[in-house]
Amino acid sequence: MHGYLPDEEHVRRHSLDLDSPAFTAVLRRLRPIGQTLVFGVIEAHAGRYFNAAVVVARGALLGVYRKTHLMPGESVFDAGDAYPAFAMQGVTFGINICSDTQFAEAASAVAAQGARLLLVPAQNVMRWDAARRWKDEHHRIRAVRARETGMWLVSADVTGERDEHRIGYGPTSVINPRGEVVAQVPLQTTGIVIADVC
Known part of the structure; x- marks a missing residue:
């Protein structure tokens, strides 16, 4: 906000x-x-x-x-x-913020409460070199968390240039419990994704 x-x-x-x-x-x-x-x-x-x-x-x-x-x-x-869990319309979910997803216990604490969905608001604006190195790592790490916990994972990430030194590639995406990206906003593009989470 x-x-x-x-x-x-x-x-x-x-x-x-x-x-x-x-x-x-x-x-x-x-x-x-x-x-x-x-x-x-x-x-x-x-x-x-x-x-x-x-x-x-x-x-x-x-x-x-x-x-x-x-x-x-x-x-x-x-x-x-x-790690609070929330139940809305039959779906229990929890939240990890950005780099929390690098730690297995953050996602597993949500899954232990019966959550089927992990929401990940993120802000991965970095210096250009680091951003290029990390742009594919975010999906890899998030996919591992989805597979470990059996939860769906939905990330919302920023994109674009902050200044001449920093950029955010995203990704905003939906990953299924098998660790597969089922919907994604293209990198460096603003938008939304919609997916059925079952």
Whole structure:
């Protein structure tokens, strides 16, 4: 919701307490939307900051997941310590954020609760050389998590150039429990994918 910039000034300025009037106003604006929404926020809670994703349905906050495996450049955040699962319309799902997928225990903690679906919001904007090396690795790592857990995995990733030094290739995609990509937005393209998850 605020963009992702793990800079202390940016985090302090744009963070939201999920119990605040400001976030209540956001929820009020989301009431007319019928779909369940999962989106990233910079969460402020008890004097700490979290790289978080919220689950919202019809303007109601159903819960929050706080990223558990922080990268070296994310020292402004505190790590989360829980893997909540959510049940919506007969589907149980959980969330891993970005580099959480590099750690098997993050996905397995969601699967252990009976989840059939893992949602992965990500922001893989990197320096050009690193981005080129990693652009295919994201699918490989996510496919391993899908096969290990037997869950579907749906990722939403950013794409495009941030500046002359950084680029994001994506991918936004759907991976089945066998680790096969069944739908994908082409790299460096904005868009959505739709797939039946069974």
